[in-house]
Amino acid sequence: MTGARLLRGAAGAAGFLVVGELVIRFGISDGLVFPAPSTILYEAVRLPADPQFLAGVATTMANWALGLLIAIVVAVPLGVLLGAVPSLERTVRPILEFMRPIPSVAIIPLAILLISMEQMMKVSVIVYASLWPILLNTLYGMHDVDPVAKESLRSFGFGKLSVLIRVSLPSAAPFVMTGVRIAAGIALVLAVSAELLAGGVSGIGVFVGTAGSGNRVDLVMAATVWAGLLGVLANMLLLAGERRLFHWHKVRTGAPS
Amino acid sequence: MTRKLRCHALALGVTVALALSGCGGSDNTATTAGNGSGLEKTTIKVGALPVPDPVSLYIANEKGFFKEEGLTVEPVTITGGAAAVPMIEGGQLDISMTNYVSTFVAASQGKKVKLVADMYQAAPNTFNIMVPKDSPIQTVADLKGKTVLVNNLKNIATLAVTTQLKVAGLTDKDVKFVEKPFPDMGNAIMSGQADAGWLTEPFITATQSQHGFRKLVDTMSGQTADLPIAGWMATEEWASKYPKTLAAFNRAISKAQQLASSDRKEIEAMLPKYTKIDAQTASVITLGTYPSELNANRLQKVADLMQEYGYLTSPLDVKSLIVTPASNG
Numbered sequence: 001m002t003g004a005r006l007l008r009g010a011a012g013a014a015g016f017l018v019v020g021e022l023v024i025r026f027g028i029s030d031g032l033v034f035p036a037p038s039t040i041l042y043e044a045v046r047l048p049a050d051p052q053f054l055a056g057v058a059t060t061m062a063n064w065a066l067g068l069l070i071a072i073v074v075a076v077p078l079g080v081l082l083g084a085v086p087s088l089e090r091t092v093r094p095i096l097e098f099m100r101p102i103p104s105v106a107i108i109p110l111a112i113l114l115i116s117m118e119q120m121m122k123v124s125v126i127v128y129a130s131l132w133p134i135l136l137n138t139l140y141g142m143h144d145v146d147p148v149a150k151e152s153l154r155s156f157g158f159g160k161l162s163v164l165i166r167v168s169l170p171s172a173a174p175f176v177m178t179g180v181r182i183a184a185g186i187a188l189v190l191a192v193s194a195e196l197l198a199g200g201v202s203g204i205g206v207f208v209g210t211a212g213s214g215n216r217v218d219l220v221m222a223a224t225v226w227a228g229l230l231g232v233l234a235n236m237l238l239l240a241g242e243r244r245l246f247h248w249h250k251v252r253t254g255a256p257s
Numbered sequence: 258m259t260r261k262l263r264c265h266a267l268a269l270g271v272t273v274a275l276a277l278s279g280c281g282g283s284d285n286t287a288t289t290a291g292n293g294s295g296l297e298k299t300t301i302k303v304g305a306l307p308v309p310d311p312v313s314l315y316i317a318n319e320k321g322f323f324k325e326e327g328l329t330v331e332p333v334t335i336t337g338g339a340a341a342v343p344m345i346e347g348g349q350l351d352i353s354m355t356n357y358v359s360t361f362v363a364a365s366q367g368k369k370v371k372l373v374a375d376m377y378q379a380a381p382n383t384f385n386i387m388v389p390k391d392s393p394i395q396t397v398a399d400l401k402g403k404t405v406l407v408n409n410l411k412n413i414a415t416l417a418v419t420t421q422l423k424v425a426g427l428t429d430k431d432v433k434f435v436e437k438p439f440p441d442m443g444n445a446i447m448s449g450q451a452d453a454g455w456l457t458e459p460f461i462t463a464t465q466s467q468h469g470f471r472k473l474v475d476t477m478s479g480q481t482a483d484l485p486i487a488g489w490m491a492t493e494e495w496a497s498k499y500p501k502t503l504a505a506f507n508r509a510i511s512k513a514q515q516l517a518s519s520d521r522k523e524i525e526a527m528l529p530k531y532t533k534i535d536a537q538t539a540s541v542i543t544l545g546t547y548p549s550e551l552n553a554n555r556l557q558k559v560a561d562l563m564q565e566y567g568y569l570t571s572p573l574d575v576k577s578l579i580v581t582p583a584s585n586g
Contacts, residue, residue: 032444032447032448033443033444033447033467033468034444112340112343112344112347112349113343113347114347115347116347116348116349117349118333118349121349196336197336197340198336198340198344199304199333199334199335199336199340200333200334201331201332201333201334206334209307209334209336210307210334210532210533211533212438212439212440213306213307213308213439213440213532213533214307214459214532214533214534214535215439215440215459215460215463215533215534215538216533217440219533220440
């Protein structure tokens, strides 16, 4: 089953690359210059030998992980608190609904002005962008708790805190995890965007900017391929963790595995 | 504005997250020290674009010219001179590369920026308007009604093009300027999005070899011959707070500029190390010149041109922007 799915996915990707290769080599007019997928892939394979690129990946991933971690530490308790105290949620909700749709990339110029330390500026925008999906998913998770289970525990004499710990938190946990997974993707986008806009000592975005200034579009694309791969890899890891930790959730809700 | 004030603004700021990641960051502790060299600050962050202009920064670093002065310099890649102004104001950078047009505009808007060292000056064929081989545009006058790509609007690009339009009896109203990053200009012109592009190296060479472009005009000729292009800037506050550090930076950079001017091989060897311009390209591209000291008379020409073409509304005395380094540093 999984093997067949993998095969189909690989066939799709290969087909896409072949079409791209043919279009670029024969389809577009002679005057246009764009590296073909084979050139990009060749450079992408060679990139790990470039110390500048490796340092960039390390910097970007460190900012990404730190930002995501801070976002989790802030957003999960906040989400649980808001979910547990409905009156508080009603007070804060309008602010949340206003802040959430602001494109996170748009706050980068503001962050450059306000925060004088390079890494802190980048981590801050990552935190800001990752906060919303985690917070909102935690909130949804808290709303989704089975009222019968809560009532049952209450009728057995359990206190509010006990109900929260024994029913609400485990029930909301899979939602939190989904929020973290969504946030991880957004965090990577912000990590690279901040580097593209603000520059820096190193980073995938800094590398892309440098390659562009040197007229190396092939390297720009190769680094972009790596950014995409890292995003896929992070998503796969988190998804696997989610399946492992919360397999019971899928069983309970009857979602296909 | 002081750092403390900034921190308050930050703490009051939009999100819990920003405040949590904190004002008490640990990055700015290792820089002030009263060591043997007597410098107020021994480690500085210097912003530069990954282009040939700031090559002396990397030469001075590799040859140990900064070390000889007791200075540790960390190069930081920036995305543009205008974008670097908030970074030197906020203390993310101590010194940054800038182009003179950006600096003079910033100064005329009341920004407290100072020029601390010279970097790059135009030479023939370093900034050209390029057109496709079979373009009907044969002279600058043919640009009337056409679309010209520039890397930035209202900056050195449009200023340089406008001086050439004037020679041909046109003004900047006669062409349409469109902003486009240098790497994208070749394809944009080939696909008909524009008729001509203002390019610098390595893109002049690249569009010639990849797209078969030809030069329409050298925009660094006539009024703009030998035009100063880029220099190093710091805030007024920084320059007065760290005079000895600045003097040390200046001496090292000046030494590297002399080396770069006297031996092109030094530049060619350095370019592949901090840019993605390979050795082969580095050996064929046209380079400007690398003056070893700031000269108010030469720079005044830039400000005067800017005023003539409406980039500055009032005269700007360039001398007031130049910091003369402490001689006994």
